Amino acid sequence: MIEIFFNEPIDAAYVYERLQKHLKKQSRPYFLRRHKINTILITFPQNTEDLIKSILVPTLVQFILLQKEDKWIQSILHTSFFYEEDEQNQIIPIAQSILRGTRRSIPNQKKIRRSKHLVSHAIAGYLKDGVSFSFDSFITFRLKEYYKQLAYVCEIAIDEYKLENEYQNLIENFRQQVLKTEALIPDVHIVYDGKFNVYDHLLLPISKDVLKEYGKFVENREYIDNELIVPLTAIAPKNIHLYTSTVDLALIVTLQNIFQERVLIHTLQEFSHEKLK
Numbered sequence: 054m055i056e057i058f059f060n061e062p063i064d065a066a067y068v069y070e071r072l073q074k075h076l077k078k079q080s081r082p083y084f085l086r087r088h089k090i091n092t093i094l095i096t097f098p099q100n101t102e103d104l105i106k107s108i109l110v111p112t113l114v115q116f117i118l119l120q121k122e123d124k125w126i127q128s129i130l131h132t133s134f135f136y137e138e139d140e141q142n143q144i145i146p147i148a149q150s151i152l153r154g155t156r157r158s159i160p161n162q163k164k165i166r167r168s169k170h171l172v173s174h175a176i177a178g179y180l181k182d183g184v185s186f187s188f189d190s191f192i193t194f195r196l197k198e199y200y201k202q203l204a205y206v207c208e209i210a211i212d213e214y215k216l217e218n219e220y221q222n223l224i225e226n227f228r229q230q231v232l233k234t235e236a237l238i239p240d241v242h243i244v245y246d247g248k249f250n251v252y253d254h255l256l257l258p259i260s261k262d263v264l265k266e267y268g269k270f271v272e273n274r275e276y277i278d279n280e281l282i283v284p285l286t287a288i289a290p291k292n293i294h295l296y297t298s299t300v301d302l303a304l305i306v307t308l309q310n311i312f313q314e315r316v317l318i319h320t321l322q323e324f325s326h327e328k329l330k
Contacts, residue, residue, distance in 0.1 A: 054084075054096045055109070056185035062090040064188070068116050069093050075108050101182045109180060113188075114172045121192075122168060123149070125200065129207045140214070147217075148203075148210035159209060171199040223277060227286050227311045230271070234289035237267070241290040244324050245297040245305070249281055256328055278304055282311065292317060296324040 059065040069087050072095065076083050081104065084096040097104040126148050130136040136144065150156040152168050159165075175195050179186075240254040251259045264284035271283045281304065285293065293312055296319045297305065309316045 054094060055105075055180065055182065057093045057095075058185075058187045058189075059091045059093075060187075060189045064116070064120070065091045065093055067120060068112060071112050071115065072108070075112060079104075079108070097182070105180050105182075106177065110173060110177050113176050113180075114169060117172050117192075117196075118168055122152075122203070125203055126207060129204050130211075133204065134207065134211060136211075144207070144210050144214045147213050148206050151206050151209055151213075156213070158213070165206060166202065168199065168202075171202065172196065175199065224307070224310050227271075227277070227282070228313070230286055231289045231311060231315075234287070236291050237288045238290050240292045240294065241285065241288060242294045242324065242327070243281075243296065244321065245295065245299075245302070246321060249304075251281070278307065282307060286311065291315065294319055296321050 057065075057068070059068070065087060069085070072085055072093070076085060081100055082098050083104070084094070084098075086094045088094055095109065123145055126145050127141050130141045130144055147156070151159055151162075151165060154162055154165070154167070156162070175198070179191065179195055238253050241259075242252040242254075242256060244250045244252070251264060253259055261280065264280065267284040267287040268279060270287045277283060285308070293308070293316045295305065295308070295316055298321055299305070300309075300318060
């Protein structure tokens with residue numbers, strides 16, 4: 054028999070309900086009972102190790118990742134970094150994307166082990182028939198490596214959060230400058246086919262040197278792309294016709310964030326048709 058104590062009855066109820074759900078799907082015998090609201094008793098008369106590995110461990114891992122991980126990240130952000138709830142709610146999704154490995158901008162992403170692997174390893178190495186333990190004590194003493202990683206990920210997430218805030222502030226500053234600036238060239242045409250080529254309203258090319266001269270009139274230009282975004286901010290065209298086969302490029306996303314509805318997307322073939330008119 055395995056006996057698990059929980060400090061909170063709601064935690065015991067969550068684990069109990071999910072164990073019940075998973076165990077009902079298999080035909081092998083088992084005994085499962087809640088005792089004194091916050092204790093779960095479970096026995097596998099047959100195939101004990103297999104059922105612990107295939108049912109009990111995944112259930113407890115799911116409980117930690119779905120019910121506890123965000124709360125622990127929130128606690129770290131509050132107690133160690135003094136962030137209030139509003140900012141916590143913005144940082145937590147960043148931390149989660151780092152833990153899942155879906156945030157491409159993070160250096161040394163491979164050094165961050167998946168939460169599921171860390172927690173599974175700790176639980177699987179501890180659970181066995183006959184063990185009786187407090188789940189909250191287990192968390193404190195057996196998940197130190199996992200909790201240490203959460204704290205490390207919080208630090209990275211905070212840095213990313215600050216960078217994103219700086220980026221958004223900068224974008225808004227450029228957006229306001231465009232709105233209050235009279236267009237020096239009414240329409241600009243940009244062709245992206247691996248590199249950016251810029252043309253004026255007459256479809257005459259605008260050289261990099263000329264663009265650089267325009268860019269000199271913009272403040273804070275060292276914080277963003279200096280060859281395209283900054284000069285276009287100074288020109289403040291009423292329309293930017295962008296000919297491209299992709300819109301996922303970071304520079305194109307920034308262009309759209311600043312100029313918004315002024316950016317009109319076209320195919321590369323459409324530029325060839327324009328030149329033939």
